[in-house]
Amino acid sequence: MSVLKISDLSIALPKGADREHAVSQCSYEIGAGEILCVVGESGSGKSMTANALMGLLPEGVRVDHGTAEFGGKDILRVSEAEQRALRGDRIAMIFQEPMTALNPLMRIGDQIAEVYEAHNRHRPAERREKALELIREVQLPDPEKIIRAYPFQLSGGQRQRAMIAMALALEPELLIADEPTTALDVTTQAQILKLILDLREKHGMAVMFITHDFGVVAEIADRVIVMRYGEIVERGTAAEVLENPQHDYTRRLLDAIPTGMVPQSVEVAKAPALEIRHLKKTYNTGGGLFREARAVRAIDDVSLTISRGEVLGLVGESGSGKSTLGRAVVRLVTPDSGSVMVGGTDMAALNDSELRAARHKVQMVFQDPYASLNPRHRVMRALTDGPIAKGVPKAQARDRARELMETVGLGADAVDRFPHEFSGGQRQRIGIARALAMDPELIIADEAVSALDVSIQAQVLDLLRDLRQRFDLSILFITHDLRVGAQLCDRIAVMQKGKLVEIGPVSEVFLNPQHDYTRTLLDAVPGGGWGQAAE
Amino acid sequence: MTLWKRFLTNRGALLGLAILIAVIAVALLAPVLYPRGPWAMVQRPFLVPFSTDGLPLGTDTLGRDVLAGLVYGARVSLLVGLVSTLMALLIGVPLGALAGFYGKWVDEGAMRFTEFFQTIPNFALAIVLVAILEPTLTSITIAIAIVSWPPVARLVRAEVMSVTKREYVDAARLAGLSNLSILVRQVLPNTVSPIIVMASLMVATAILLESSLSFLGLGDPNIMSWGFQIGAARTVIRSAWWLSFFPGVAIVLTVLALNLIGEGLNDALNPHLSRKGRS
Numbered sequence: 022m023s024v025l026k027i028s029d030l031s032i033a034l035p036k037g038a039d040r041e042h043a044v045s046q047c048s049y050e051i052g053a054g055e056i057l058c059v060v061g062e063s064g065s066g067k068s069m070t071a072n073a074l075m076g077l078l079p080e081g082v083r084v085d086h087g088t089a090e091f092g093g094k095d096i097l098r099v100s101e102a103e104q105r106a107l108r109g110d111r112i113a114m115i116f117q118e119p120m121t122a123l124n125p126l127m128r129i130g131d132q133i134a135e136v137y138e139a140h141n142r143h144r145p146a147e148r149r150e151k152a153l154e155l156i157r158e159v160q161l162p163d164p165e166k167i168i169r170a171y172p173f174q175l176s177g178g179q180r181q182r183a184m185i186a187m188a189l190a191l192e193p194e195l196l197i198a199d200e201p202t203t204a205l206d207v208t209t210q211a212q213i214l215k216l217i218l219d220l221r222e223k224h225g226m227a228v229m230f231i232t233h234d235f236g237v238v239a240e241i242a243d244r245v246i247v248m249r250y251g252e253i254v255e256r257g258t259a260a261e262v263l264e265n266p267q268h269d270y271t272r273r274l275l276d277a278i279p280t281g282m283v284p285q286s287v288e289v290a291k292a293p294a295l296e297i298r299h300l301k302k303t304y305n306t307g308g309g310l311f312r313e314a315r316a317v318r319a320i321d322d323v324s325l326t327i328s329r330g331e332v333l334g335l336v337g338e339s340g341s342g343k344s345t346l347g348r349a350v351v352r353l354v355t356p357d358s359g360s361v362m363v364g365g366t367d368m369a370a371l372n373d374s375e376l377r378a379a380r381h382k383v384q385m386v387f388q389d390p391y392a393s394l395n396p397r398h399r400v401m402r403a404l405t406d407g408p409i410a411k412g413v414p415k416a417q418a419r420d421r422a423r424e425l426m427e428t429v430g431l432g433a434d435a436v437d438r439f440p441h442e443f444s445g446g447q448r449q450r451i452g453i454a455r456a457l458a459m460d461p462e463l464i465i466a467d468e469a470v471s472a473l474d475v476s477i478q479a480q481v482l483d484l485l486r487d488l489r490q491r492f493d494l495s496i497l498f499i500t501h502d503l504r505v506g507a508q509l510c511d512r513i514a515v516m517q518k519g520k521l522v523e524i525g526p527v528s529e530v531f532l533n534p535q536h537d538y539t540r541t542l543l544d545a546v547p548g549g550g551w552g553q554a555a556e
Numbered sequence: 557m558t559l560w561k562r563f564l565t566n567r568g569a570l571l572g573l574a575i576l577i578a579v580i581a582v583a584l585l586a587p588v589l590y591p592r593g594p595w596a597m598v599q600r601p602f603l604v605p606f607s608t609d610g611l612p613l614g615t616d617t618l619g620r621d622v623l624a625g626l627v628y629g630a631r632v633s634l635l636v637g638l639v640s641t642l643m644a645l646l647i648g649v650p651l652g653a654l655a656g657f658y659g660k661w662v663d664e665g666a667m668r669f670t671e672f673f674q675t676i677p678n679f680a681l682a683i684v685l686v687a688i689l690e691p692t693l694t695s696i697t698i699a700i701a702i703v704s705w706p707p708v709a710r711l712v713r714a715e716v717m718s719v720t721k722r723e724y725v726d727a728a729r730l731a732g733l734s735n736l737s738i739l740v741r742q743v744l745p746n747t748v749s750p751i752i753v754m755a756s757l758m759v760a761t762a763i764l765l766e767s768s769l770s771f772l773g774l775g776d777p778n779i780m781s782w783g784f785q786i787g788a789a790r791t792v793i794r795s796a797w798w799l800s801f802f803p804g805v806a807i808v809l810t811v812l813a814l815n816l817i818g819e820g821l822n823d824a825l826n827p828h829l830s831r832k833g834r835s
Binding site: 351353377378380381383384385387388389392393394395396397398403406407410411452455459 | 722723724726727728729730731732733734737742745746
């Protein structure tokens, strides 16, 4: 029996958009107690369907034709009042950003109770009881305390649990989850996925789970729908789609996913490109007359080396200090003590003017392709500013910039364009070219592919692999995604709470992890079991 | 190009632009239209508007042409508005930029200094300054600039702080650029849009301030301005309404035009924030 039946749904985009329909002629059903994963890359229209169901379409976007039958009614065409009654009661939704989806000024308990209030259920005292029950059910620690807590006092995972509690309040028949784990760490993600599976078991609700991550699909889906440019290109059970994909696009997406396959480490026995010794950095926050300052050890006595031509992966969850370490190496953050030796210079000990002269030794590729290029400067300027400041003649710097654009696969003519004319993946290539323009001894890639879609991610990783072979680059590759780390790196270093807990060749770390934390991380990788089965 | 297009789709902004262009044209053509200047007594006093040929807005208490006064007043208003705004920007932008970029004690110092000015009521300070400096066009302009730069400094500081956190600024640091060149070439150009919007609104405020000062008799006595006209007419406001009414309309229209342009620029420069909710 199907809970929701979508037939022939088309959603029109406003005129002048890159295509006519966000979603065109989609039909699918979700059965009671079934988890349907809608997979696709950004811009595939996967979230639009969910928004249409909830009546949350952005202005200018409207349902063109088609129906969505839920409980005997076409919910795309009911009145606003009926839709409001439906929302939260029989269909509930959880969102991607747990940081912004909760009202920062309301206590968690009140926010959950508000769902009852909106639907006129129970008396106020009972609402509180019920809220407490829900908090217990989603396994938030210390329910009595949490019910009185404000969102900022909770971690990302806890907030997502609170969101789920709100969604469950009225026992909906359908739960729409729009990338609910994308913003979370792997270990937290694994817990949330398990929670959703448990709750499905217990309440028998149908779940429409929107994601871009096939690992998550492998973990949770009963059935899968793959979308591209607003069209369904493939559908089937999870096993069918994952193991025997029919459509080219699905196959490409699956191929693009970094698998658990571990490459053979290259022998590296050359001189070190980077030598970090006993590096420490502590952040002091808060503090004042009446409160004790809180000290966060972002880097706690870390020592490691990267040989010339080696790629070292630095993995860890958010808050582990991995980015601070990267920024300390390039001296965007000044460490408290310890040394960072790059080609015989201690980057940590230079004064401002010496530092400026030594900057070119270490370059960085940033995470956000949209924030890492100055929107007002042409690419040429982004690529030549640094070399010119370093003393390279202008003409030579310009020639080199053109050459580098060829190298990263964008073509020499692209130098005269502005950043907004490029896609995310292309901008990341420009970022890489900018780093190369300085002829650095070491490149720090800080989550350089994390913001990209899987297929683009794979291309950028290919580029990095290719460049590394051609130019014998040394790279410190910072990532939260172990699968990505395994693809590119020779050795992996694992950080937790500012400490380096494990470092070793990729195969060692992945197949024979020594530290408990590394094991937890590896277990939490979504679709881990399936990834190995595919080998 | 697209910026210009977005601006042109905004009807209010277009209307504002049209009015402003008209005012500018009138101001520029003043000596051609009224070669005898605004002070010349042309007819007997208190002529009602539309009663005499050649004097559509009538005459004032001393028999001067009201329309000639308006036309010359436009010059003063615009001049004071533009110049004082420019001066305010010259003080506020560098101060705010340094405070936002260097942070720490530079920021503390600059902001406490700014607050010192902000704690004194604008208009009171302007009056005191003009009184001390003797009322001339220059001193009025300076006074207006001095009371209107603090919000600029605050705005620029906030913008610079937010832009400085972007990754391309980090990238510029890694490229070995000096702090000054990062601030001037990477950060400041990305803060211009809110500054432009604010400046267009500041011109309007400056015109109002100048009018208020003139109204109180603190204007330059040798210069005909809209505020002066209203101030001079206030004793006869019940018997000769037109003497204060028309300069008042001129002020309202000009300030309205500038505000409309400011709004239009704001929408055009920040399409994502515009109230129409374009995605």
